[in-house]
Amino acid sequence: MQQGIGTTAEGGDANISRRTAIYYSASVGPIAIMGLPLSIYLPPYISDGGVVAVALVGLMFSLSTLWDGLVDPLIGTMIDRKSKGDAPHRRWMARAAVPLVLLLALLVSIGDRLEFWALLPLLLLYYSCYSLFDVAHLAWGSALSNGRSEVSARLFGAREYTAKFVLVVAFAAPALAQYLIPDISLQGRIVAYVSLVAIAMPLALLANRKVPGRPVAIEPGFGWRKELKLSLQSPSLLLILLVQFLNAFAFGAMASTYIFFAEAYLRLDQYGSLLLFLTFVGGAITTPLWVYAARKLGKPKGMMLMCSTLIFLLIGGLQLPLAGQLLPSAIYTLILGGAFMGLIFIFGMIADYAPVDAQICGRDRTAFIFASGNLMQKFGNASALAISYWLLGYFGFDPSNAEAHGKTVRNIWGGLPVIGWGxxxxxxxxxxxxxxAQVQQLPLPRKAMAG
Incomplete structure (x- = not known):
């Protein structure tokens, strides 16, 4: 089990030091960089190659993310049941690092020239390695917070802030490449983006060595049937997972069609990388405000505030005459990017709920819960990708003549997220x-925790 609340690796202090939060968040760099190319850059990149049809591209990425979602709980259970020693999470991340980098290199170098049957296995392996790295990092954060709401808000807020900062730097690379080389291909922009992994991954592994470990004792499992039964009997867990699915669906619908949106509706394809860059600048600027909201309002209320803000921005902003207008489009994407903060609240809720779940189940299932959250995230992304690309195909969208379908792309890009976040x-x-979920947590009797 995880260490008790008052017995952290930093001494008797139950609070997490700023140094620990910095080192923990520093290792999120590869997760941030290697997650988004699949949802933003790779589907259009594969489509442009012409080897795989547009509708089939959506199906392929949906199948691979669904596979990854199904594998996530297995990965979480493996981390829970096969971890021992002072820093097992660190070791799991190290094991995933090398194959993850190699698979990404293959995808961005030859992915647009591969047939469906050859590309799909690469995606499945990539997603699985990525999940191992990500779930281990999330479980480590939960172990450090040990159910303390203030600490989880601080840790996962620092994680999200660092992720936004890394993405600002990462998306600056293709924007700069496109500025310096106006005729650069989409593959060239992707290579400029993911080349930063060569810096982020070593830094992450070095930062991991500075994060305090949490001793983990191997606990016997109680079978998948009981595991599933206990999960289905927890209204709190089911609600958290549903929120995760809907948030991922909304963001996935926007991310998977953003390249087409910039080209077809905004008619600013030559500035597409710059606009993506600005969305993460907005996120980096506003992250402290959203962390403050999580700590002062509580994470569910903070999530509600974020959803309301995004719906307002989408419904109101898309009524503006943005087509062909760089400055208004840049301001709009900057503001919109400042509201993408769902993971601060969702990961924090999972970390706060994990000790409650341990009391209900009689054993720690932190990695399994985070993996289940990732499963819902992958299902949300897969559903969004499949539905978005199906709708594009249904309404006759042609990537080679994107501007002729501007309003259709706009309605899909903005309409599906409004439904999801609503x-x-x-x-x-x-x-x-x-x-x-209360902001000020107190020790609760066992019966009160059963929700």
Whole structure:
């Protein structure tokens, strides 16, 4: 089991030092960089290659993310049951690092020239290695917070802030490449982006060595049937997972069609990388404000505020005459990017709920819960990708003549996220009253924790 609240690796202090938060968040760099290319850059890149049809590209990425989602709980259970020693999470991340980098290099170098049957296995392996790295990092953060709401908000807020900062730097690379080489291909922009992994991965592994370990004792499992039964009997866990699915669906719908949106509706394809860059600048600027909201309002209320803000920006902003206008489009994407903060609240809620789940189940399932959250995230992304690309195909979208379908792309790009975040905000409303979700947490009797 995880260490008790007052017995951290930094002494008797139950709080996490700023240094620990910095080192923990520093290792999120590869996760941030290597996650988004699949949802933003790779589908259009594969489509442009012409080897795989547009509709089939959506199906392929949906199948691979669904596979990854199914594998996530297995990875989480493996981390929970096969970890021992002072820093097992660190070792899992190190094992995933090398194959993850090699697979990414293959995808961005030859992915557009591969047939469906050859590309799909690469995607499946890539997603699995990425999940191992990511789930281990999330479980480590939960172990460090040990159910303390203030600490989880601080750790996962630092994680998200660092991720936004890394993405600002990362998306500056293709924007700069496109500025210096106006005729650079989409593959060239992707290579400029992912080349930063060569810096981020070693830094992450070095930072991991500075994060305090948490001794983990191997605990016997109680079978998948009971594992699933206990999960289905927890309304809190089901609500959190549903919010994760809807948030991922909304963001996935925007991310998977953004390149087409910039080209077809904004008619600013030559500035597409710059606009993507600005969305993460906005996120980096506003992250401290959203962390403050998580700490002062509580994470469910913060999630509701974020959903309301995004819906307002999408419905209102897309009524503006943005087509062909660089400055208004840049301001709009900067503001919109400042509201993409769902993971601060969702990861924090999972970390706060994990000790409650341990009391219900009689054993720690932190990595399994985070992996289940990742499963919902992958299902959300896969559903968004499949539906978005199906709708594009249904309405006759042609990547070679994108500007002729500007309004269709705009409606898909903005409409699906409004639905997703609207439902997520409603679901978050039901989490507000859960005892573990209160801003000021107190020790709760066992029965009160059963929710």
């Amino acid at each position: 439902l997520a905000g409603i679901i978050a409303l039901f989490l507000v009253r859960q005892p573990w």
